[in-house]
Amino acid sequence: xxxxxxxxxxxxxxxALALMLAPLSLLWTVFGDGIGVLDWQxxxxxxxxxxxxxxxxxxxxxxxxxxxxxMSLAVPLGLGTALFLxxxxxxxxxxxxxxxxxxxGLGAVPSVVFGLFGYRLFVVELGWGYSLLAGGxxxxxxxxxxxxxxxxxxxxxxxxxxRQAAAGLAISRVGYLRRILLPFAAxxxxxxxxLSAGRAxxxxxxxxxxxxxxxxxxxxxxxxxxxxxxxxxxxxxxVSGGSPASAAxxxxxxGFALVIQLLAWQIGKxxxxxxx
Amino acid sequence: MSSSTPLSLRPNLDWLLRAAxxxxxxxxxxVLLLILLFLTQASxxxxxxxxxxxxxxxxxxxxxxxxxxxxxxxxxxxxLALLLAVPAGLLVSIxxxxxxxxxxxxxxGGMLGLMASxxxxxxxxxxxxxxxxxxxxxxxxxxxxxxxxxVLALMILPLLMVQADVALRESAxxxxxxxxxxxxxxxSAIRRVLLPAAWPRLWPAILLQLGRALxxxxxxxxxxxxxxxxxxxxxxxxRTLTANIALEMSYATGPHLQALYLSGWLLLVLALLLMALxxxxxxxx
Amino acid sequence: MTASTQxxxxxxxxxxxxxxxxxxxxxxxxxxxxxxxxxxxxxxxxGKSSMLVAVNRMTDLTPGARVSGRVLIDNQxxxxxxxxxxxxxxxxxxxxxxxxxxxxxxxxxxxxxxxEHGVRDKCELHGRMEQALQxxxxxxxxxxxxxxxxxxxxxxxxxxxxxxxxxxxxxxVLLLDEPCSALDPIASATVEGLIDSLKGRYTLLMVTHNxxxxxxxxxxxxxCWVRDGCGCVLDSGPxxxxxxxxxxxxxxxxxxxxxx
Numbered sequence: 001x002x003x004x005x006x007x008x009x010x011x012x013x014x015x016a017l018a019l020m021l022a023p024l025s026l027l028w029t030v031f032g033d034g035i036g037v038l039d040w041q042x043x044x045x046x047x048x049x050x051x052x053x054x055x056x057x058x059x060x061x062x063x064x065x066x067x068x069x070x071m072s073l074a075v076p077l078g079l080g081t082a083l084f085l086x087x088x089x090x091x092x093x094x095x096x097x098x099x100x101x102x103x104x105g106l107g108a109v110p111s112v113v114f115g116l117f118g119y120r121l122f123v124v125e126l127g128w129g130y131s132l133l134a135g136g137x138x139x140x141x142x143x144x145x146x147x148x149x150x151x152x153x154x155x156x157x158x159x160x161x162x163r164q165a166a167a168g169l170a171i172s173r174v175g176y177l178r179r180i181l182l183p184f185a186a187x188x189x190x191x192x193x194x195l196s197a198g199r200a201x202x203x204x205x206x207x208x209x210x211x212x213x214x215x216x217x218x219x220x221x222x223x224x225x226x227x228x229x230x231x232x233x234x235x236x237x238x239v240s241g242g243s244p245a246s247a248a249x250x251x252x253x254x255g256f257a258l259v260i261q262l263l264a265w266q267i268g269k270x271x272x273x274x275x276x
Numbered sequence: 277m278s279s280s281t282p283l284s285l286r287p288n289l290d291w292l293l294r295a296a297x298x299x300x301x302x303x304x305x306x307v308l309l310l311i312l313l314f315l316t317q318a319s320x321x322x323x324x325x326x327x328x329x330x331x332x333x334x335x336x337x338x339x340x341x342x343x344x345x346x347x348x349x350x351x352x353x354x355x356l357a358l359l360l361a362v363p364a365g366l367l368v369s370i371x372x373x374x375x376x377x378x379x380x381x382x383x384x385g386g387m388l389g390l391m392a393s394x395x396x397x398x399x400x401x402x403x404x405x406x407x408x409x410x411x412x413x414x415x416x417x418x419x420x421x422x423x424x425x426x427v428l429a430l431m432i433l434p435l436l437m438v439q440a441d442v443a444l445r446e447s448a449x450x451x452x453x454x455x456x457x458x459x460x461x462x463x464s465a466i467r468r469v470l471l472p473a474a475w476p477r478l479w480p481a482i483l484l485q486l487g488r489a490l491x492x493x494x495x496x497x498x499x500x501x502x503x504x505x506x507x508x509x510x511x512x513x514x515r516t517l518t519a520n521i522a523l524e525m526s527y528a529t530g531p532h533l534q535a536l537y538l539s540g541w542l543l544l545v546l547a548l549l550l551m552a553l554x555x556x557x558x559x560x561x
Numbered sequence: 562m563t564a565s566t567q568x569x570x571x572x573x574x575x576x577x578x579x580x581x582x583x584x585x586x587x588x589x590x591x592x593x594x595x596x597x598x599x600x601x602x603x604x605x606x607x608g609k610s611s612m613l614v615a616v617n618r619m620t621d622l623t624p625g626a627r628v629s630g631r632v633l634i635d636n637q638x639x640x641x642x643x644x645x646x647x648x649x650x651x652x653x654x655x656x657x658x659x660x661x662x663x664x665x666x667x668x669x670x671x672x673x674x675x676x677e678h679g680v681r682d683k684c685e686l687h688g689r690m691e692q693a694l695q696x697x698x699x700x701x702x703x704x705x706x707x708x709x710x711x712x713x714x715x716x717x718x719x720x721x722x723x724x725x726x727x728x729x730x731x732x733x734v735l736l737l738d739e740p741c742s743a744l745d746p747i748a749s750a751t752v753e754g755l756i757d758s759l760k761g762r763y764t765l766l767m768v769t770h771n772x773x774x775x776x777x778x779x780x781x782x783x784x785c786w787v788r789d790g791c792g793c794v795l796d797s798g799p800x801x802x803x804x805x806x807x808x809x810x811x812x813x814x815x816x817x818x819x820x821x
Contacts, residue, residue: 013376023390030398081301081303102309103305105551109308110544111493112522120537148304177293247401250397250398451664453619454657454661459674473664
C-alpha cells in the first residue's frame, strides 16, 4: 500500500511541476527577450519608431499619473464605504445585504465593460476626450470593490473589546475611529491599497477606451496617454518587430507588480508602529 | 453608540461621519447601476430587435450584427479553460496539502501567488510569442480556441487553487481523522470523502472563475486568432465578444457601435448572473 | 483477513507521547483484560486522548508527535515499525467525541470502508452493513432511508452510525473518546446501552469525563492526572475497588468528586 501512495505522490508532484512550466516559460521568455533592451536609457527616454526603439519614459509617467488619479478617488470613497459597512450598518439588515450585492456585482463586471462605461461617461458625455483623467476615474470604479473588501476585512479584524472600552469611556465615534480603529486597521488598509494599485496597474482593456494610445510626455491630466500595459499590447500586436521592446516593457511591469506584491505582504504582516 | 458627554471639548462630529460614509457607500453602489443604465441606453435600438443579433454573420459594413459565433467562442474558450484548470488545480491542491514536503509546498504556494499577479497582457505576450508558434508547428495556424483556452486556464488557476485549498483543508480537518481511523489509504479518503465534502464550497469558486474567463479581453485577443466563426475544432481561430469590442471600438459608429455596446451589455448580464449563482449557491451551503 | 473470535488483551506499557517539545503523556501503563471495558478518567489535559490515539497510531498523522513505549494487543507491539498500520486500524476501531459521519448517504458511510478493505460481494456488503446497524440499534430506524444523507440524522443517531461504521469492519478493540459528551441525556443513555452490549465481544478503552458513567459501565478504571505539566496514570484497577479505595490519595479524591 505504501508503495502505491509513494508512486501517487510522485505522479502528482510531476503534474505540479508540469503546471509550473508555463509560468516559468513566461518568465524566461520575457526576461530573455527583454533584458537586452532594458537599461536606464530605456526607462527614461521617449519611444521612437512607434516604440520599436527609444524608451518608455513618458509611458511610465502616464502610468504613474493614472494610478495616482485612480487611487486618489478610490481610497477615500472606498474607505468611507467600508467604514459605513462596518460601523453604521447592521450585518443582518437589508441595507447591508443590498450593498454587499451591489459591491459583489461591481466586482464581477468585466474590464472591457468598464472600458465601455468609462468611454461613454467620461470621454463622451463629460467631454473629457481620451485622457488620463478618464482612465484614472474608470480604473477607480474598477478597483473600488476590491479595495472596499480589503478595508472591510481590516476594520472587522479590530477586536470588539476596544469598541466596548471606548463606549465605556464615552468617547465619540469619530474619536474612536481616529485614535483606535483606524490606527489598528492601518496595515490592512495599506495592504488593500497596494493590492488595488497592483490590480489597476495590470489593467489594459479599460484604458484602451479611456486613456488612449498617445506616447508623448503628458502635459496635463486631460492629455491622452498610454500605460505600460497598453504599450505592451500595442507593441506586441500592432508593431512589427516590436516584440523585444514589448518584452522589456513587460519586464518593467512585472518588476513593479513584484514590488507591489512584496510591499503588500510586508505591510500586511507587521503592525505599523503608531498602532500601539 | 454613545454621544459625547457635556465635558467634551469639541463638537460631536458623529453625524458628519455618518453622512460622509453613507455618501461614499451610495456612490459605490450607484456605479453598478450607472453601468447598467449606460449600457442599456447605448444599445437600446438594437436591444429592441434581438432577432438580428442571433445570426452567425458579423459584417458591420453590410449591417449584419450576428453575435452568435462570438458568443459561442466566448463560452467555448471559457469552458475549455475550466476543463483544463479545474482537474489540474484540484489534483495539485491535493498534492500541496497531503503529499508535498512542507518546504516545497511553501515555495510552490509563493510561486502561485506570483503567478496570480502577472498581468493578463503579459500572459497574452507570452501566448503570442511562445504558445501560438508552438501550437502552430503542431497544427497551423496556432492562434486558436485552444491557445485561448490554455492562456485563460493559466490565469484562473491560482485563484481556483486558493479556493480549493481552503475547501480541501476544511473538509480534511473534519473528516480525515475519521476516515483514516477506518484503515483506508489517504488517497481513498481524499477521493471518496474529502473531495465530495469539499465540492459545495468549490462550485461558487468555479462559477466565479468562469465569469472571469468570460470577461477576459487582452490575453484572448492576442492568441485566439480573431476570425469570427464557430470553431470546427480546437485548432480553429476564433474571436470572442470581448476581443471584438476591443478590436472594433476605435472605429465603430452608429449601429455598429450600438452592437458593440450590446455585446458589452450581454457580457455584463452573463457575468452578473454567474456572480449571483455563485453567491446564492455559496450561501446555501 | 479473518479476525479471531476472541477479543484480545490490551496492554499499555510505559507509553509516552510528546508533541514537539511539549510532553502530553509520560510513562503510562495499564492493562485491559480481554472483553473488558476500561474507563480512563481524569481532568482535561492529562493525556487521556493522547493515550487513545497512540493505540491506533493516529499519532503518526500529527507532525512532530513522538511516541515511545509499548502497546501490546494480544502480546504484539503495535508501535513497532514493521506493523501494517491500515490493518491495525481495521482491528482497532475508534469513535470520536463529536459525531462525525461522512457527508455521504447512511449506507455509503458504512460501505465505503468495507469496499476499501476488499469486500466486493454485494450480499456480503449488505449483510455486514445490516449486522452493524442492528448491533447499534439503528437498523429499524434507518432501513427505509439508507440512501438519504447521514447528516440528516439526529445527534444520537449519528453517533450510533459512527459506532456502526467502526463495527462493520469487525474490529477486536474499540477506542472511545468521550463518546457521549456531545449528546443530550436521552441519546447518551442509548449510546451507553450500546456500549454495555459490546462488552465481552470487544475489548474497549473509553475516555470519559463522566465519573457516574464510568461507574456504570467500566470493569476497570484508570485515573490520570497532570504532574509537572505532563499527563500520567495515577492508579488503575477493577472499578469497584478503585471507587471504594484507590491507593493513590489524589486519585481517591478525584473519584470521590473532589477537584483538587
